[in-house]
Amino acid sequence: MTDSLKLGQKSGQTVGRKPPRFIAVEGPIGVGKTSLAKRLAETFNYEILLEKPEENPFLERFYHNPQQNALATQLFFLFQRARQIQDLRQDDLFEPVRVADFLIDKDQLFARQNLDQDEYALYQQVYEHLTIDAPIPDLVVYLQAPASVLLHRIQKRGIDAEQNIQRDYLENLNAAYTSFFHYYDRSPLLIVNSAEIDLVDNEADYQQLVAQILAGPNGTHYFNPTPSLL
Numbered sequence: 381m382t383d384s385l386k387l388g389q390k391s392g393q394t395v396g397r398k399p400p401r402f403i404a405v406e407g408p409i410g411v412g413k414t415s416l417a418k419r420l421a422e423t424f425n426y427e428i429l430l431e432k433p434e435e436n437p438f439l440e441r442f443y444h445n446p447q448q449n450a451l452a453t454q455l456f457f458l459f460q461r462a463r464q465i466q467d468l469r470q471d472d473l474f475e476p477v478r479v480a481d482f483l484i485d486k487d488q489l490f491a492r493q494n495l496d497q498d499e500y501a502l503y504q505q506v507y508e509h510l511t512i513d514a515p516i517p518d519l520v521v522y523l524q525a526p527a528s529v530l531l532h533r534i535q536k537r538g539i540d541a542e543q544n545i546q547r548d549y550l551e552n553l554n555a556a557y558t559s560f561f562h563y564y565d566r567s568p569l570l571i572v573n574s575a576e577i578d579l580v581d582n583e584a585d586y587q588q589l590v591a592q593i594l595a596g597p598n599g600t601h602y603f604n605p606t607p608s609l610l
Contacts, residue, residue, distance in 0.1 A: 397594040399424045400518030400568075404483045406561075407523035407574070408553045409545070410530035410537075415580045416523065416589075417481035423590065429468075429480040432460065440541035442494075446549070450494040454487075454503055461487050462510045469515070484514040486560060493556045517567045519593065524558075525575040527551040569600045576607045 405413040421428040438453040491503045527550035577585040588605045
């Protein structure tokens with residue numbers, strides 16, 4: 381019996397509810413979106429679709445020198461997204477259920493954040509040439525946390541390529557995410573304050589979020605969970 385079914389039996393609000401068929405987990409680097417996506421996929425017995433930043437040969441150089449390496453980094457991710465979308469379209473023939481640790485739409489968020497005016501114009505030309513039209517998630521879970529929390533989590537997980545990330549970059553990234561999701565309306569959106577909870581190692585914290593997902597939110601909802609001591 382999956383965790384979601386157990387929870388559904390305990391809560392009248394979620395009895396008989398099925399999770400959305402396509403869930404995208406989003407948020408800035410260090411917020412825990414990949415770990416949460418993996419756990420949700422296991423809970424719901426869903427296919428997992430992950431970003432693959434380790435495949436980008438320019439990313440570590442970008443963290444060392446953002447201005448010099450931003451365009452190459454961004455274009456690599458753009459071509460990677462285009463391949464992922466092609467794979468998604470082929471998979472859609474079989475009506476899969478899946479959890480992704482990214483929202484393809486947000487690629488332009490990073491482009492606007494990292495590129496200068498001329499570079500962004502070039503990026504847009506490539507983007508339009510690829511005619512990207514991504515499948516729309518049935519639910520987006522947007523994890524928020526302040527830059528100080530993100531920086532602590534990045535340092536704690538100890539990935540070498542990320543250790544040059546600066547707090548001001550994370551603050552600007554948080555602002556870009558906030559602006560992006562303020563206007564996002566393509567699918568239901570669950571905004572989660574994840575600063576003081578542990579969605580990976582604390583079962584009670586995690587089950588609070590699962591209950592919100594199974595409740596089937598429409599529109600934009602804010603979830604500010606109470607940290608559990610369990």
